[in-house]
Amino acid sequence: MFIGGLVVIGILVVVVLIIVGIYNGLVGARNQVKNAWAQIDVQLKRRHDLIPNLIETVKGYMQHERGTLEAVTNARTTAIKAADGGVAAQARAEGELSQALGGLLAVAENYPDLKASQNFLALQEELTSTENKISFSRQFYNDSMLQFNNKTQMFPSNIIASMGGFKAGEFFEVTDTAEREATKVSFS
Amino acid sequence: MICPACKIPMIVVERNKVELDCCTSCQGVWFDKGELELLLDPLTGSIAGTLIENIMGLPPAETTEKRLACPICRQKMKKVDIGKTSGFIIDVCNSGHGFWFGEGETSKLIAQLLNGKPEDKDIQDKMLFFVGDTLRAGLINRESINTGGD
Amino acid sequence: MWEQIRDNQVRTVILVTALGFMLILPGSLLGQTVLGDWSVGLLLALLIWVVMTLVGYFQGDSILLSISKAHKIGPDDMPRIYNVVEEMKIACGMEKMPDIYIIDDPAMNAFATGRDKNRASLAVTSGLLQKLNRDELQGVVGHEMAHIKNRDVLLMAMCSILLGAIVMLAWCGSRILFFGGVTRRSSSGGGNGQLIILLPAVALMIFAPIMAQFIYLAISRKREYLADASSALYTRYPEGLASALEKVGASTEQLKSANNATAPMYILNPFRRKNQVAEDLTSTHPPVSERIRILRAMAGNTSLSGYEAAYKNLHQGGGSIIPGSALLAEGSSPHAQVEGQASPHVEGVDEVRTRARETHDALWKLSNYQMIACQCGVKLKIPPGYKGAFLQCPHCGTVHSVVPD
DSSP states (O other): OHHHHHHHHHHHHHHHHHHHHHHHHHHHHHHHHHHHHHHHHHHHHHHHHHHHHHHHHHHTTOTTOHHHHHHHHHHHHHHHHHTTSOHHHHHHHHHHHHHHHHHHHHHHTTOHHHHHOHHHHHHHHHHHHHHHHHHHHHHHHHHHHHHHHHHHHSTTHHHHHHHHTOOOOOOOOOOOHHHHHHHSOOOO | OBOTTTOSBOEEEEETTEEEEEOTTTOOEEEEHHHHHHHHOTTTOHHHHHHHHHHHTSOBOOOOSOOOBOTTTOOBOEEEEOOSSSOOEEEEOTTSOEEEEOHHHHHHHHHHHHTTOOOOSSHHHHHHHHHHHHTTTOSSOOHHHHTTOO | OHHHHHHHHHHHHHHHHHHHHHHHHHHHHHIIIIISOHHHHHHHHHHHHHHHHHHHHHHHHHHHHHHTTEEEEOTTTOHHHHHHHHHHHHHHTOSSOOEEEEEOOSSOOEEEEOSSGGGOEEEEEHHHHHHOOHHHHHHHHHHHHHHHHTTHHHHHHHHHHHHHHHHHHHHHHHHIIIIIIHHHHHHTOOTHHHHHHHHHHHHHHHHHHHHHHHHHHHHHHHHHHHHHHHHHHHHSOHHHHHHHHHHHHHOOOOOTTOOTTTGGGBSSOTTOOTTOOTTTTTOSSOOHHHHHHHHHTTTTBOSHHHHHHHHHHHSTTOOOOSOHHHHHHHOSSOOOBOOOOOOOOOOOHHHHHHHHHHHHHHHHHHTTOEEEEOTTSOEEEEOTTOOOSEEEOTTTOOEEEOOOO
8 A cells, every 4th residue: 555655646746747847838938929029129129220321321322212211211200109009000010111111122223323332232231131130030929929829729738828827829910911022031 | 372482471452353362572363263253154153163174184384484382272283384376374273273373474464465465265365364454553562662762 | 949959858868878878888898808897897988988078068169160260250240141140040039149150261061069059159161151142041050050959069069979989998998808808818718608798798899889870870960950940940941041052062172171070060061072872871961962852842831840741752751850849849730831932032243243252351351451442443452461561553553551560
């Protein structure tokens, strides 16, 4: 009987360890999601900061493109304000800024003087990279959310999840297909 | 890159985004394989490759000039005559790392240009023209400039 | 992704144990046959291993990087490669940027090194930077970051040390057995009893290093496939890495500074011969053509399960390549499609030249060359050893003054 008792205690210990493991897994996954969200924010802000410099640099060369330049400046202001208005509004505003920027960089192709300017080339690399970083950080956020959601919904971790109050979250989706294309920039 | 003849560091001259290594002491020029590819066909490099192979395949020139070592692999280079009408001896690395033009050759290229008679029939001419044109003002720094006085 | 790391750690333990047996068994047998005491043999074997591990652990990075003549670069030295690495860091969720080094060598290759994620380094050759476009570079960087993330560097380092210890032990053992032990055996009598121990000992001396080598190489190849898959997952653009592998595979230039110790860490076996066919069992890396095919067969499903599917498709009957726990972690839903790929930008002649110049100029600056732009368009780059206060531009004759060191 003593051995029986030991076995029961042994099984209990193992079960507790498994539960703790699952709970920690959930916490870790949720933290990764939070972290990923913060990262998106960092990149979005960085893009906001780069744009005034870009406008200044191209203004001299692109005299007749006032409309395009203004579109970018306005989209930027809207995006900065939208940071307070909730995730959906922010996503949409940032998407529109991506589009406006894409338009500006496309038009810049017609100005060889501009393309030869070292300043512009450096800025172009920075902007390309920032667009990519926004894209990747959004990708990582969605990946992390997927992992977390799987844990909250699949057996057996869903039991622990509902007990601990872990709920599945939303993906940072892009609904407009045109915008999807604008965001993966690749100036090889 | 160290000059194979003088053993001092060479300067780099970039023109039209292609670099040549030049010695200010002896006016020798090293044309690296990578740079030759950039000049002739950046997208595949095959034209440059063929040119290098052809030149490497030429018989060794009969000359008493001392053999030089390749600045990249330090192995002795082969002397070949690539001239069509008159003698033009350059050193080519046996592993195909590039070509060395000694001071006699670079002077000839510059002279050809200034006399208005550069050949322009094939890839080899294109390479030679590039070297000559880049150095048209001459490379050897005159003593008075170097020592900053007199 | 956490699953992968945990899986990797479990595998490390199992492997180390298995390879450890390859060390302990011969060691004990050696001790038994030579000294009549297996425990002494065992202790000696363990001692060798511990010492080598400690040395390897503390010296690791600096040995590798100094062998290869690398310069470390910062964000302003070469913005493009720095940005590419930073983008991959974000995509794979790493906390800290690895140190970035450029190796001054025209051959194309890249490697990652470092004991843990906070002290990792990534090196690329100048040849690679010159010849690959941004997407291709990103594929390669993604592959190397995957090695860091998956703790492959740690895994392979430990294995290679173990392997080294096994080989050394076997070598010592065979010397002792054949030149020392055998004669003593026969003189002290004993006959059959001794033979029973002697024969397996000899067999082990010969086979242990060979078997250990095969195991080591098989592990190395599996980790390479995993790194390829992870790279596709991070970039969502497997064609980038595929195209890069094509270019790198075609180049026949040998990497000058590689040696046997560092070969497994490179993205491509630096010792491969052109058209090498019998690569399967004897190489640290899988054949390039194979890797390219799998990547291209991913056809829009850039998850790890997509890679697994492509691998299975091409290898009827072959085992699986992605650890089961990693597939489980992904969940059953197929991952996001390859996102908005506008047709990849086809590079023009001018862009190739500009890229080459960017790379070279960064290297010149790091080597303290002076850059002088002449009014005729020519750029002069003057080495630090230049003696003279002036330099005349060879194209137009303008005199420029040179700043003394």
